[in-house]
Amino acid sequence: MSLSKPKRKVDEAHRKFQERWTLQYFFVEFNGNATCLICKEKVTVLKEYNLKRHYSTKHGEQYDKELTSQQNLFHKSKKDANAAVEASYVLSELIAKAGKPFTEGQFIKDCMQKVADILCPEKKNLFNNLSLSANTVAERNSKLSSDIYDHTEITDSAQLAIFIRGINDQFEVTEELLSLCPMHGCTTAKDIFGQLCDAIEHAGLPWNRLVSITTDGAPKCLNYEHVMSVVLKCINYIRSRSLQHRQFRAFLEEIESTYGDVLYFTEVRWLSRGNVLKRFFELKAEVKRFMEDGRMDVPEFDDPKWVMDLAFLVDITQELNVLNLKLQGPGQLITAAYESVKAFSTKLRLWKTQLSAKNLTHFPTCRSLVEEGTSFSSDEYASAIENLLQEFDQRFADFKTHRDTFQLFADPFSADVESVPSLLQMELIDLQCNSELKTKFREAQGQADKTGQFLRELPPCFPELSKVFSRVMCLFGSTYLCEKLFSTMNFNKCKYRSRLSDAHLEAVLRVSTVTSIRANGFPNF
Known part of the structure; x- marks a missing residue:
C-alpha cells in the first residue's frame, strides 16, 4: 500500500482571479479562464506565475519599451518646459540690466524664432x-529683485534707495539694493529716517547688528552760486531751445572751435559740475559772442573778478572730480576711502599755504588768467580753501574717530600694540610674530577680494581681531552702487518710459545693481 498523498486537483485549490492581474498583466476572467487582452489567448490555470510568464515572454519587451518611451516623453516635456522658464528668467534679467523696455521681450523672441528657422x-x-510678453518680463524681474540715495527722476518723484552691506562668517561681503522707496511727499530727514526704519523692519534685519550708516549727497561745499547761476543761464539758453542749440553748434563749427558743444549740467553730481565748468571756461569767448548775437546780455563776461572766480571754481572742481572718482571704485574698502579723504585734506592745507603766497602751481586755470594780466586775490581764495577744509573735517569727523581701527585693519603687522584696546593686544602680538601670516597678508594687502581670503584663513585663535576686521569690512567704502543706480534710473525712467511704475522700477534697479543673480539662484522649477 502506497503512503504517498494523492495529487491535488486544480479545482480543489479554489483559485480565484485577482483584479490586480488586469493592470499588471492585461488579463481578464472569462468563463472561468484568464484571457489575455492583447492576444486573446486563454490561460486555464489561474496562477499568477502563469499569467506573468505569458506577459513576459510574449508582450513584455514590446510594451515595457513603449511605457519607458512614454515616461521619457513626459520627462523630456517637463525638462523642456523648465528650460524655457529658466531661459525666460535669464532674458528678463538681461533686459533689466540693459535698461530696455519690458516689451523688448517679445521682439527678442521673434528674432530667436527667425534664427531657429535657419x-x-x-x-x-x-x-x-518661451514666454517673454511684457507682463511676463515685468513679473520675472519682480521675482528676481531685494547706502541710502535720494534722487528725483523725470516724473518729479524723489526716490530713496537703500543699500545694505553685510559680511558672513567666511568674510564674504554682500552688497545689494534693499529697497527703493518713492518719496511722494516731503523729503525731510524725518521722512527719510521713517522710510529707512520701515524698510529695515520689513526685511527683518536686527538693529543691533547695524555697524554704520552712509549717505550719498550733501550740501554745497563752496559758496560760488554767483558763478554757477550765470553758467547755467547760458547753458540753458543754448541747449533748451533746439534752434539756438543748432545755431550754436554751427557757430562753433564755423570758427573751428576745439569743442563742438557745451555740456548739460546735473545738479546733484559733482562730476557733472566739474566737466561743465571746464568746457564752459574753454568756450567762454565763443559763448560770449553767441549770446551777444542773440541779444542776451551777460555782463559777467566783462567782469575780471567774475572770470577769475570761474577759473578758481574750474580748478577746485577738477580736483574734487579726482577725489570723487577715487571714491567710486567697485569693491573698494573703507580704508581706501579714508586714505583718499586724508590725502585730499592734506592737499587742501598745502593749497591754502600756496595760495596765500600767490603760488598757483596747482591752479592752472587761474594761472593762465594771471599771466594775461588779471588780478588775483590770494587771501580770498585761500579763505575759500580754508572753508572747504573745515567742511571736510566736519563731514569726515567719524574717520578721525576710527582712525586707529582703520590703520589696524590696513596693516595689523605694523600697528603699535600699545595704541590698540587691551582686549586686542595679546592677539595682535601673536599675529605680528607669525611670519607665515605676515607673508600672506603682504600678498593680499590693498585688494578687497584677497583681504577677505586672508581673513578667512586666520586661525580661530584670533577671535577678537576677527570681529574688528569684520566690522570694518561691513562699512561702505565706495559710492559705486549709488552712481550705478543713478545711471540706471536715468536710463530706465526716461521720457519714453516715464510711466514705469514704482514697483517695476524698483525691480529693474535691484536686478541691474545686484552682483550676480545666479549666486542667489533662480526660483525652483
Whole structure:
C-alpha cells in the first residue's frame, strides 16, 4: 500500500482571479479562464506565475519599451518646459540690466524664432514655448529683485534707495539694493529716517547688528552760486531751445572751435559740475559772442573778478572730480576711502599755504588768467580753501574717530600694540610674530577680494581681531552702487518710459545693481 498523498486537483485549490492581474498583466476572467487582452489567448490555470510568464515572454519587451518611451516623453516635456522658464528668467534679467523696455521681450523672441528657422528648425518649438510678453518680463524681474540715495527722476518723484552691506562668517561681503522707496511727499530727514526704519523692519534685519550708516549727497561745499547761476543761464539758453542749440553748434563749427558743444549740467553730481565748468571756461569767448548775437546780455563776461572766480571754481572742481572718482571704485574698502579723504585734506592745507603766497602751481586755470594780466586775490581764495577744509573735517569727523581701527585693519603687522584696546593686544602680538601670516597678508594687502581670503584663513585663535576686521569690512567704502543706480534710473525712467511704475522700477534697479543673480539662484522649477 502506497503512503504517498494523492495529487491535488486544480479545482480543489479554489483559485480565484485577482483584479490586480488586469493592470499588471492585461488579463481578464472569462468563463472561468484568464484571457489575455492583447492576444486573446486563454490561460486555464489561474496562477499568477502563469499569467506573468505569458506577459513576459510574449508582450513584455514590446510594451515595457513603449511605457519607458512614454515616461521619457513626459520627462523630456517637463525638462523642456523648465528650460524655457529658466531661459525666460535669464532674458528678463538681461533686459533689466540693459535698461530696455519690458516689451523688448517679445521682439527678442521673434528674432530667436527667425534664427531657429535657419539654424535649427527641428528645435523651433523650444523657442515657441518661451514666454517673454511684457507682463511676463515685468513679473520675472519682480521675482528676481531685494547706502541710502535720494534722487528725483523725470516724473518729479524723489526716490530713496537703500543699500545694505553685510559680511558672513567666511568674510564674504554682500552688497545689494534693499529697497527703493518713492518719496511722494516731503523729503525731510524725518521722512527719510521713517522710510529707512520701515524698510529695515520689513526685511527683518536686527538693529543691533547695524555697524554704520552712509549717505550719498550733501550740501554745497563752496559758496560760488554767483558763478554757477550765470553758467547755467547760458547753458540753458543754448541747449533748451533746439534752434539756438543748432545755431550754436554751427557757430562753433564755423570758427573751428576745439569743442563742438557745451555740456548739460546735473545738479546733484559733482562730476557733472566739474566737466561743465571746464568746457564752459574753454568756450567762454565763443559763448560770449553767441549770446551777444542773440541779444542776451551777460555782463559777467566783462567782469575780471567774475572770470577769475570761474577759473578758481574750474580748478577746485577738477580736483574734487579726482577725489570723487577715487571714491567710486567697485569693491573698494573703507580704508581706501579714508586714505583718499586724508590725502585730499592734506592737499587742501598745502593749497591754502600756496595760495596765500600767490603760488598757483596747482591752479592752472587761474594761472593762465594771471599771466594775461588779471588780478588775483590770494587771501580770498585761500579763505575759500580754508572753508572747504573745515567742511571736510566736519563731514569726515567719524574717520578721525576710527582712525586707529582703520590703520589696524590696513596693516595689523605694523600697528603699535600699545595704541590698540587691551582686549586686542595679546592677539595682535601673536599675529605680528607669525611670519607665515605676515607673508600672506603682504600678498593680499590693498585688494578687497584677497583681504577677505586672508581673513578667512586666520586661525580661530584670533577671535577678537576677527570681529574688528569684520566690522570694518561691513562699512561702505565706495559710492559705486549709488552712481550705478543713478545711471540706471536715468536710463530706465526716461521720457519714453516715464510711466514705469514704482514697483517695476524698483525691480529693474535691484536686478541691474545686484552682483550676480545666479549666486542667489533662480526660483525652483
